[in-house]
Amino acid sequence: MNAEVYAVIAIPFAAAAILAMLPGYRLTAALNVLASFLTLLAGLNLLRTPAAADLYLIIDHVNIVFIVLNTLVGFTAAWFSASYIGHEIETGRVSTLAVRFYHAMYQAMMGAMTVALLANNVGLMWVGLELATLITVVMVGLYRTPEAIEAAWKYFILGSVGISLAFFGVILTYLAGQAALGEGMPAMSWTLLHANAARLDVPLLNLAFIFLLIGYGTKVGLAPLHAWLPDAHSEGPTPISAVLSGLLLNVALYALLRFKMLITASPDALRPGPILITMGLVSLLFAAFMLYQRRDIKRLFAYSSIEHMGLITFAFGMGGPLANFAGLLHMTMHSLTKSAIFFAVGHIAQAKGTQRIADIRGLSVTHPGLAVGLGLGVLAIAGLPPFGVFMSEFLILTTTFARQPWLAVIAAFALVVAFAALLLRLQGMLYGPASEPSHAVKASSLPFVLHLILVLLAGLFLPSALVAWFQRAAEFLG
Amino acid sequence: MVDFADPLIRMALVIGLLGSATAVTALLGRRALVIAYPVCIVASTIAVVTDLSVLLANTSSTAHLPIGLPTIGLRFRLDALSALFGLVVNLGVFAAALYGLGLDRQSELSPRVEPFFAAFAATMNVVLIADDAFAFLFSWELMSVTSWALVLANHEDAEARRASHVYLVMASIGTMALLFAFGGLAGPAGAYDFATMRATTFPPALAGLVLVAVLVGTGSKAGIMPLHAWLPLAHPAAPSHVSALMSGVMTKVAIYGLIRIVFDLIGAPIWWWSLPLIILGAATAVGALLYAVLDEDLKRVLAYSTVENIGIIYVGLGLAIAFKATGLDSAAAVALTAALLHVIYHSWYKSLLFLGAGAVLHATGRRDFAGLGGLIHRMPKTAALFLVGALAISALPPLNGFVSEWLLFQSILAGPQFSEPVLRFMTPVVGGLLALSAALAAACFVRVYGIVFLGRPRSPEAAAAREVPRLQYAAMMMLAALCVAGGLFGALVIAALAPVTEQLVGARLPGLGTGPTPLSLIAFDLARSTYDAPTIAVFVAFSATATALLVHWVSNRRTRRAPAWDCGFPDPSPMTQYSASSFSQPLRRVYGTTAFSASEEVDMPTPGETRPARLTVVQVDHIWNALYELPAIWLIAVSRRANVLQFLTIRRYLVLMFGALIAFLILKAVWL
Amino acid sequence: MPDALLMLLGQGVQMLLVLTIAPAITGLVRLTKARLMRRQGPPLLQAYRDLVKLVHKESVVAESASWLFRVAPYMVFALTWVAAALIPTFAAGLMFNWAADAIALVAILGAARATLALAGMDVGTSFGGLGSSREMMIATLAEPAMLLVVLTLSVTAGSTRLPEVASFFLNQPLAVRISLALALIALIIVAMAENARIPVDNPATHLELTMVHEAMVLEYSGRHLAMVEAAAQLRLVAYIALIACLFVPFGMAPAGAGPVAWLLGLVSFLAKMVAGAMMLGIWEVAIAKMRVFRVPEFLGIAFIFAFLAILLTFLTKELIG
């Protein structure tokens, strides 16, 4: 495996080590951005490298997009967090010590996620994912408010149990592979397993899939395993919320997808479609209804993340070239859009000095910039053109209706319910007479502008390379 | 190398102009706002010319851009049907933009309106030329979003916020339905381009499913009952020239979607497809007017009357389907022509009326009947033009409203030719309902005009009203002229429609010059029916002037101004004149008691009491309560229940997780 | 082409005819009623005298009246006159019969009504509004009924053009059809409502609670009132002529017939008018005026009948071309 690939992993971890030693939040913040930028460059660099795989790492059409996406959002989130954390320190919500530790953790988390994405080894993938989870747990607790600690503790417990179940799934996968590939490392290498899918021990594989579904499903935030997600999003610092929604959920889903590919490739294993469809629809409906009762702006969008993860899972459950393609597209679009929304929300919460939706009114009067950012973001996430989410939802719903009309009706119902809730809150926040207090806030608009531009472009035009990757991956997903 | 001979290139230019106007006004803000309306005027002019040329030459050109859906791309097609609706849209845009240009440059120049106005115009044009499902829905949804933003223009008003919310939610429901429709038409393989859909023939079951989806999808945007509820909320809330666009034009775009899918894409119709259209349409035509005739808000009344006209159009389309499905092509042509004619004409007089309402609002700052009156003295020009619109929408000859009405009745007269008993039964019923709605429309607009423009002013604002600026007047003038001309020269318009009817039902009406005079209208053949508006107009004008002259000649021309006859109780207060509610009281008693279970409570103080007597009217909007209020309540209730899950203890969450695991494991143990 | 000239002439004759006989018909109705009530009653020419008198009086216009108030009477008169002139009376296929078919005719009468209702609201007194609102309420029931009647006959005759309808029934062997009977009753009821006759309205009263049409025109005087009155008389003629043309077209000169046939038609037409007027008079004496809110039920009957008629026609009608 060539150096470019290692670079993507090495840079963040090295940066984490350095940042852990450096004092002063301005410097560390700057370094944090720099490191993320370097990672982004390394990630983009991977676009040129040919697909390759060894026993530990892999770079192919399935994960390349997510790696680039990861590094990109990592960079923008770091950029955003620089200004955000600056404001937090000025208002004294966090201590400088905590911040120092925060930046180190940030890089470590990015590294861990990249490992999970690059891993060709079911064990290694597990390690990366769990490492990322644990780090985010600590960061969620950063503010040390009772709410934050409650959220972190819950995340911690549920996450760890998820970890354990996922690990048992890994063991089972190994045993399933052992029948075909003999003892030792090869039986854990994804490529080899996938190549010999026909000869795997099917019952064990099925059992493994269940454990992995529950284990990683907890990370994806599928109902009823979602409980940690809303609070972790809303009580932690906003950059982390953005990374959680934008990346960690994706990574977990990506892990699930790898296993789905595996189980699809083995002819007489169970068909995961119905299970995924059920979990997806349940999450979708549940989240849609939960949106109405939300009083906290970040929790609102956390639930919307659950909703979209549900939709994506549903799409992959439907399967077929179109639905899978749409699912992959939706993953990308959602992570870009949702993180953009969280960027806007972070500044809005700072501008209004609260996260209570009821206390945020008339933004379009007081903070036009933020209002536009939030408005476009929400319209985009609600699947309205000209943004990319519209395309993916278009594909998902049309193809579903052509095959299973009733499922499409249920999904559409849930989407409309969710849309109504989001729109209601959006109008309340953007329009009407402005609410007091409202401070000026030096928002770094670059991150969400960048994201929205990307989403907008995707809505109009997808580069052929991306399409090709997604189509190949879609075939694999069956 | 672009050649502007290609109509699509010209449409691209139009859309480009509008899009850039949007971009510039949005980015530069107040400084750039002035350019929005001029650009819209230029663009719509080009578009009108283009559409007209395409319609008359009956050409059809296509284009294909390598963006949009992968492997499908964006496809565009401009044929006679698109051109026809393009005419409707762009004439409306032209008038509205002209009116907007006349708006007070300081106060009403708003960064919340201009950018979206241009974008709105652009999206409507794109919908009309879209030739694949993605392009269609993309622009369709964009159309909803931009108009939503326009409704929110005066966002301080809580009513406007509520209206816009209801509107966009309804729109998204519609979009979902259309997604289903196109999903069904495209099939699992995802053949999203219209050309393929045209080529394929669908099994009846699927086609029926698609039809239902289309009815919901386009109906929710066109405002067919019971999906109309957003319309009387949203249209009044928007700035008046935007209301004119939404009511006069956007609803027609929805009709276009319906025609495009049902007549063009699905393929050969089955007779029972017509039933939902006919029944819903007829019910809407009457029901909406019952709302309108009892309502107390000028713009809301206009919105309800839009709903009514949509109903009439639906009836026409339904009859066309029925006739076509039973092989009566010439009758189908008559019905379809009636529907299309109504589309065009309604867009004219409804825009005119909304602009007039805008003028009233602009002059008095009031929309409620209780605060208007006597404006014919203060703003004579507007009053005259509004009168034209009011008479036209009441389907009174020789104005244009009557032409489409007449054709529709002609097509109903072909009802006995149906072989299907159901249709034979339906047509006279529909005929009766249409007749009722025509009469109700007359009553409704006599009421509107009488209350708003005639009589004595009911509020100081109305008493101090001033005539609108010249440009607004010009916009209304243009539309009024169109209404009159459309009434007199309907035959010409119908001749222009021939290509479309040829394309959709494969038949056309008897052409020009087959009647007694070149301009007389003939539905089937000379023996069966003729209507000659110009002759009648000349006739009436002649006899009216002749009589007037004669009478003035013989009579002594003395005219004395005196106070109105007051029955011996001199009371100058305008409160003594008939109010809107008192005007509609007989109608309320006759129709309202059944439709809205309306009731009156009279609180009559006993002699000696000083408090005033009080009469309160109670009306119930059953549709709203049953189909909008109830689901909303239910939704909130469910979400409250579900919200318990936000506040469980960690242990319980673990139980949930564990439960899921065990459930799956048991499933596995049992089945695999 | 002398033929065209002849038809033009015929058309002119009819226009003058309806105009000249209109007051007489109203007068005849009054006379019949008076005689039946054992009163002397005004002479037939009284109606003419009234008109002339009104024309010569100065006309008083309310201060709050607008131009619409002064234009309306002429418009109403003209519209009604045209409507009356387009109905085949003594001969079918006159010059302008084709200009408006039955549906258009109904609409023209509707236009006249709407104009008058607007004029009623112009001054802004409670009387005018009251009259207009009741008039329009009645119209919402009467107009559909009339339209349905027209449709029934058009379907039966296979054309909406009155000359064709008339000639169809002329050439048809005489037979009583239930649908036609229903249609006739409906049309008669409508005619009463539209002409403000008892039991719907009382042309002779000026009592606020009961009057409809009179309340609407209460503000008019002098030449304007003359126009309104004349219009009302013309409307009565038009309706009787319409009933005659649709249901008892016998004696009417067929299209393309010469002056001789016209004379015959003229005689029969006048006979029909006289008969109609006298029947109306008798009927009005025979029954009492009903309360305004009983009127909808009364007109409802018309609507039901007309509806039944058209339903029967549609369901029984054999396929035509």
Next chain:
Amino acid sequence: MTHTYDISHFLAGLMLVSSFALIYQDRILAVLQTFAIQAIVLSVAVAWEAWVQDRPHLFITAGLALGLKGLVIPYALRRMIFRLGVHRDVEQVVGVGFAMLCGLGLTALSLILVLKSTASAPSIAREGLAIALAVILLGILVMITRRNAVTQIIGFMSIENGLILGATGARGMPLVVEISVAFSVLIALFVFAVFVFRIRERFDTVDVEALDEVRGDRR
């Protein structure tokens, strides 16, 4: 070769029994001791596997299990319990009997599952796997039947014992050591977290339910 099977089977069985004991105990200290025993049994079992499969590096895992989970953590937790003064707490949420019944059910389920799934695999792996799964499920059961932070940690650790057992039972599975180390770190974190979040000081109880009072989004 047969007694190797007997012995590993026997040790696995012992772990299962200790898991049931965990469910049965209702006093924190007793739970803690039972857990310590289970950890020791685990280390023996792992050591045995290391010898049988002769993968010496598994001895590290065994050592970790013995040292960390057998001695250090129990000691730490014991001190914590006394510091928090909860050593007398009885905090079963559901009755012991019911919990035991559930435990039996879960064991049966895991046996059925594994025996059905692994018809082909070598029997030793099957038994080991089945019991490992049972231990894991029982661990979760402990977690959801206890209210106290400390006992939840213990429950989690016994889950993790089950995992190690399964991992070592899976012949020649790589990364087991690394992962067991990772787990130990995780558990250390866990214990650490109780202090980090200073649950006691903030909520003046270790009763986790108390946390739910401060859930956001209540206002």
